[in-house]
Amino acid sequence: MEELKGANGGYAWEDEYQRSWDIVKEDDGGSLEGIVTSLVEARKKRFMKNVTPFQRGIIRTMVLVVDLSSSMQEKDLRPNRASITISYAIDFVGEFFDQNPISQLGIVVMRSGVATLVSDVSGNPQSHIDNLRALRKLEPKGDPSLQNALEMSKGLLLHVASHCTREVLIIFGSLLTSDPGDIHKTILSLVVSKIRVRVIGLTAQVAICAEMVRKTNFGDSSLYGVILNETHYKELLMNAVTPLAISNQSLAETAPGFSLVEMGFPSRISETASPSFCSCHSKLTYGGYVCPQCLSKICSLPTVCPCCQLMLILSTHLARSYHHLFPLKTYVEVPVLTNYDTEFCFGCQIAFPAGVTPLEAQVLKAKEEAQWGMKKHMLTSSRYRCPDCQVSFCIDCDVFSHDVLHNCMGCESIRESPSKPTLSVNAI
Amino acid sequence: MSVTGAAAYKKRAGMLSIQEELLPPILVWKSIDSSVPVPVVELPLRTLTNLQATPVTLEKMMLKVVSKGPEDPETLVTTVFSFNHRPTMNNIRDALQQIISRQKTVIQPGLSPAPGDATQANDAPANGSLGTFSSTDSLTEAKLLRNHTLQQKLLRAQPALFTAFQETVIKGGLHPDEFWSTRIHLLRTFALESSQRRGPYNVLSTIKTVATSDNQVNVSISIDKIQAIFEQYPVVRKAYDENVPKLSEGEFWTRFFCSKLFRKLKGEKIGVYDKGDLILDKYCLINLDYLEKEDEEDEEHIPRFLDLEGNKDDNSQKLGNGPDVTMKGDNNPEIVLILRSMNKLSTKIVSNCVPHGETFEELEKEKEEELEFKDLEETQPMSYIELHVNSQHNSNSSKTDTEVTIADADKVDAGLPEFKEKMKDYFTTELDLTELYSAPSRKRSAEEAFKDTIQMIKANTKQLKQTWNVTSVESLFSGVSVVNVTTDIDSSLPDADLETLRLTQATSMEFLKHFWVNFTNRKGVSAAGNPAMVRKLYASLKKCQERVESSIQLVAAQNPVKPEPETEKSEGEAVEKPVDNVHERHARDYMGSISRSLLVAIDSYESAVKKVGGVL
């Protein structure tokens, strides 16, 4: 029960729900500037993410199931559930392929009691985005059928090679499912096919979803989330961008097997004089990439060679997928001190605020409490330190390192970095 | 409650009434004055075809009724009634209008799904025609390969795939199973899409009546929906059985959707003054429960024991909240009825979903699971497999590697002071950038480098642009519907010739695909690793090579280059030195990549055969 304790000593559910407008209370004397900057900084602070390197499947195949039943016409999200879901799904597709370039995605829609394939499983983000855009014209209608959607997802995932993950991400707005048969049997068949289901509920917890997630994820029910607000919705969706960690429980049930995946690194050619037919679209193109095995010309990477079925990627794709396996450690916030040993951010050379004596800190805190009636104190050192290289960064560089770079600027500039992972890993 | 009103016929006062409860239903006019022997006018309602009333602007109030003649349906009889009270006339006109529109209603047959419109979910997907999928393995590879009906349907639905099939299987001699084996996922997706069934749902709530401008009620209802209605509401089936030979199919449904029965079943509130339907509203009075029980074979389960303890906890009155809405004494009985009927429907839908044929043990287990307090269970802590990352290189090579880096680093460190010294001067002395252009030798090389760079940038931009364009186009033979066909790069060849080349290329690619799949044994099982198959495909590849060559020749022959005026002077010269055919050269360039692919495939097969000492 320990982990249920919240920040204020009570249980998590007793924690006060703080909205941003609750924190900021207007008063006659003070200026809001200082408080606003600290609020902005507080928002950027990362949640304590687990940064232990876990085994994850980085070659992913995912089917995104979008509910377009009548419940998606609800206007609790603006302008309505369906249109915000489509916008978020488009963002998700972009982010998914950005962070998982060697993965594939398909999109299925639940509407009028049936599941419809909207976008076939492929690694081309643009076609998915175009197909999602086309969905905007479709009016949400009828009941959703989880069973039909799951059966279709299963069908789409069945031919996926064993070294790829099989995942289903369901965005579920309804509280019911209208199924032609027994959904429990479908869930069991998903377990057998090693398909993992993740659900984002827009309304409330639904028992069947909880059961589905628990059973397909070896007892892990954390992959079922119900949104609190629009920000939380986005957060839950973006969590699905990170590949799923493989649990010990799953290892106990399935035989551990590591297979080598054959991949080709094609070379680029340019034909300046005359175009030739590409093998993927049978279109005349100038140049492209050439498969090292069968010499056929391909338009874009990553892809599976349309001729010899070899997986073709660029080394940068592999590198980009790797950061999930070696997450960058969370920077530690330096406590408020009288004197600091750093004056400038290592990344952008911005000046850090000067030190504050304990007395001054006390006064500031008291002032904050009196003026704003705040329980949490906003006073920070604005320094975030890498636990490995001990270099301090400002909050923006911290966010940039973790969200974009996936590398520490401090560690990378040290010649013999202590924790720099190499590509020779025991298990991938 | 038949509609009546005072109306004059041939200047004689009388009463006009619509008598729907009679068989056949009629429109009757009777004279008030029974002493005068005026014949009664009777018009069967089914013969009415048209209706005309004088507009409000006119003082005269007349209603013209057009009906088919009693003997010959071809001749139309017009009967005119005059009124002296407009509301009376309107009332009768409306009633008659409704009757006429009923006769015009036609049932729409089950709408067939629009092919190719993938995003449009059908209201009534074809049911069972391809064998509905049971949740498990009916979609295995073997079964899909055997399902020729499914394959034919898919080919018909996707013309591009059909072309591929025609070229490679019918003309090229590829085994159909081989063709389909690389397209299992297409078959599976198609089977899934076309064989989906819908779960039970509240049919009536999905039916929306639309009133059109001419006061007609338009309802479109599909056969599936009618079946679903019968299944969910036995009372409607009973009404249908009893009335339909008398009423036409369309009339029955129009009446039904206007009736109080419909609104009651749908769970809507019925006002006292709502118009209903004479024939069907009497079914409202039938005890629905009784009818349903008649339908079900097994009786309702009546518990013999009451769980008092359970009752104690379940007592809603004790909880401070008001009792359940269905239990309130002062509640409007109408609402309670509606709630009951909704609950009944829910129960019915749910009970349909209960899987049949489960064993006793399974049912027991399910009940036990229901009793568990899942919410209060401790969540099982998840643990994941950690990756053990070597902070250094592989144990074997790590030492030397590190040594090397250290040695290198030392070298760099040693050179650092020297480098720093140099850099000091670098910034203090002035740089002369014009020096680049002053020396002619350097100038030329600089210009050349510039030209190269520009060219490279141009080529890269072109390539990048086309990549963007082409990625949104789905492959020709993949069978996926083409979303956005971008045009080819401008070609000097006519479109028809370009298409010839494209088809040859795509067909060769298909054979190459099968060759590599079998040659590299990527499929694992099935026909893969079958030397005979590979040999056959090798022969096909050889043929592809010929086809590529012949299509190039064909294009060249169809686009002869006009001999240039200079060469025309001496005929002999022109024959000796063949004209450089631009089109042939282009065609050859276009097919360049496929020719290379064919060559490398043939080479690798030949060398593999030689390696094992086989004979080609």
Ligand SMILES: [Zn+2]
């Ligand atoms: Zn292409």
Ligand SMILES: [Zn+2]
């Ligand atoms: Zn290849």
Ligand SMILES: [Zn+2]
């Ligand atoms: Zn910074």
Ligand SMILES: [Zn+2]
């Ligand atoms: Zn660092």
